Amino acid sequence: MSNKAILEINGQKHEFPTVTGSENEVAIDITSLRAVTNGVTTIDPGFKNTGSCVSEITFLDGEKGILRYRGYSIEDLAEKADFLEVAYLLIFGELPTKEALGKFHADIKSESVVDDDIRKIIDAFPKSAHPMGVLSSLTSALTAFNPSSVNVDSQEDMYKSVVRILGKFPVLVAWAMRKKQGLPLDYGDNTLGYVENVLKMMFKQPNEDYVQNKIIVNALNKLLILHADHEQNCSTSTVRIVGSSHAGLFASISAGISALWGPLHGGANQAVLEMLEAIKADGGDTKKYMAKAKDKSDPFRLMGFGHRVYKNFDPRAKIIKVTADEVLNDLGIEDPILDIAKGLEKEALTDAYFVDRKLYPNVDFYSGIIYRAMGIPVEMFTVMFALGRLPGWIGQWREMRLRKEPIGRPRQIYTGSTQRSFESVAK
Ligand code: CMC
Numbered sequence: 202m203s204n205k206a207i208l209e210i211n212g213q214k215h216e217f218p219t220v221t222g223s224e225n226e227v228a229i230d231i232t233s234l235r236a237v238t239n240g241v242t243t244i245d246p247g248f249k250n251t252g253s254c255v256s257e258i259t260f261l262d263g264e265k266g267i268l269r270y271r272g273y274s275i276e277d278l279a280e281k282a283d284f285l286e287v288a289y290l291l292i293f294g295e296l297p298t299k300e301a302l303g304k305f306h307a308d309i310k311s312e313s314v315v316d317d318d319i320r321k322i323i324d325a326f327p328k329s330a331h332p333m334g335v336l337s338s339l340t341s342a343l344t345a346f347n348p349s350s351v352n353v354d355s356q357e358d359m360y361k362s363v364v365r366i367l368g369k370f371p372v373l374v375a376w377a378m379r380k381k382q383g384l385p386l387d388y389g390d391n392t393l394g395y396v397e398n399v400l401k402m403m404f405k406q407p408n409e410d411y412v413q414n415k416i417i418v419n420a421l422n423k424l425l426i427l428h429a430d431h432e433q434n435c436s437t438s439t440v441r442i443v444g445s446s447h448a449g450l451f452a453s454i455s456a457g458i459s460a461l462w463g464p465l466h467g468g469a470n471q472a473v474l475e476m477l478e479a480i481k482a483d484g485g486d487t488k489k490y491m492a493k494a495k496d497k498s499d500p501f502r503l504m505g506f507g508h509r510v511y512k513n514f515d516p517r518a519k520i521i522k523v524t525a526d527e528v529l530n531d532l533g534i535e536d537p538i539l540d541i542a543k544g545l546e547k548e549a550l551t552d553a554y555f556v557d558r559k560l561y562p563n564v565d566f567y568s569g570i571i572y573r574a575m576g577i578p579v580e581m582f583t584v585m586f587a588l589g590r591l592p593g594w595i596g597q598w599r600e601m602r603l604r605k606e607p608i609g610r611p612r613q614i615y616t617g618s619t620q621r622s623f624e625s626v627a628k
């Protein structure tokens with residue numbers, strides 16, 4: 202592949218260098234474009250063709266259905282790793298030694314108490330509030346309770362802020378759910394593993410002990426790993442761009458949570474389950490909903506299908522589908538929703554509309570079925586996605602700050618009125 206690209210505009214040729222990644226992805230470096238063309242810019246709504254950064258964290262090949270964190274395949278990590286190990290890998294670049302992992306976990310535990318005054322903020326929310334809104338607000342509020350800004354040039358400062366958010370975030374996740382259910386807000390149990398602690402904080406009833414279920418612990422560990430990073434998706438790009446103004450880590454993550462909430466992004470897991478429920482309530486006629494999804498005059502989309510980058514199976518969806526089967530089987534749950542999901546998938550994979558557009562099940566298609574089997578309420582599904590995505594957001598924010606990336610500030614092409622003079626309303 203040539204290492205330069207030539208652009209001809211206004212009768213002049215300009216040469217631009219290319220950048221090649223470690224997996225041979227090629228990008229045209231247009232950082233000098235405006236200067237050499239006297240102000241010409243590019244336009245690419247939705248950034249479908251635009252790379253916003255170079256990154257060493259996650260590689261994905263959407264055509265081949267490959268996803269790797271720091272070079273390790275998602276299949277390997279989901280099968281063999283522990284969520285905290287993966288978090289460490291994503292944030293710091295290498296898998297931890299046993300000692301480093303032990304210290305990392307101990308440091309996270311030492312940060313797992315949130316200021317008790319945060320309860321007052323939670324109390325001000327109505328019970329009907331969506332937990333993603335509550336989580337985003339509380340994460341932002343953490344800044345007020347931990348005001349010292351991170352000195353990114355200090356490894357110690359950076360590490361401290363990383364373990365702080367990893368320690369406090371699961372508490373907020375659990376509180377967002379318990380508030381809705383009218384349960385007392387409690388702290389976790391520092392004798393437990395990270396995932397076990399999350400489950401206990403979420404599900405412990407005030408009048409009984411919480412008994413861990415290995416099947417549920419393993420399934421949640423796997424789901425969190427599968428969601429942990431996905432390069433420059435909408436919420437991660439949000440975290441990087443907010444952080445690029447030198448806003449703090451918690452404020453940047455709070456913005457990422459809001460971006461994740463939308464049904465075209467992380468909110469799809471809730472939307473999928475609601476869609477499957479609606480199909481079931483409507484008699485289970487999957488063909489009717491396939492037709493709706495293909496009808497351009499109908500806004501309905503088959504939620505959990507399609508992806509900006511994957512034009513092949515989402516490798517995470519493959520793992521989650523098998524896990525859904527295993528978890529339901531192991532827990533002895535029969536869920537007709539799973540059959541409806543499998544039916545829809547089968548139809549879509551042979552339907553010309555979906556085949557032509559390369560629309561395959563994505564990570565959100567089967568995950569809700571597992572969350573439901575675990576007893577997690579539908580409105581909490583996207584919150585669970587956020588819990589998994591947290592290390593990715595942190596790692597990407599840290600990488601952006603350490604590289605001293607410039608403030609994110611896209612250009613536009615103005616198509617509004619040209620200059621006109623103001624007339625006072627009295628006239
Ligand atoms: N159902 C029906 N048609 C679809 C769907 C769908 N789920 N997804 C895409 N299409 C059609 C779309 O109408 C368009 O058709 P045409 O070429 O005739 O205009 C074509 O496929 C390309 O779609 P697009 O919207 O231009 O593609 P995009 O890359 O901008 O959007 C997407 C990707 C994920 C937003 C979209 O596929 C979608 O809305 N899917 C449903 C929501 C969903 O499952 N989101 C979770 C994404 S994975 C996890 C995550 O990112 O958080």
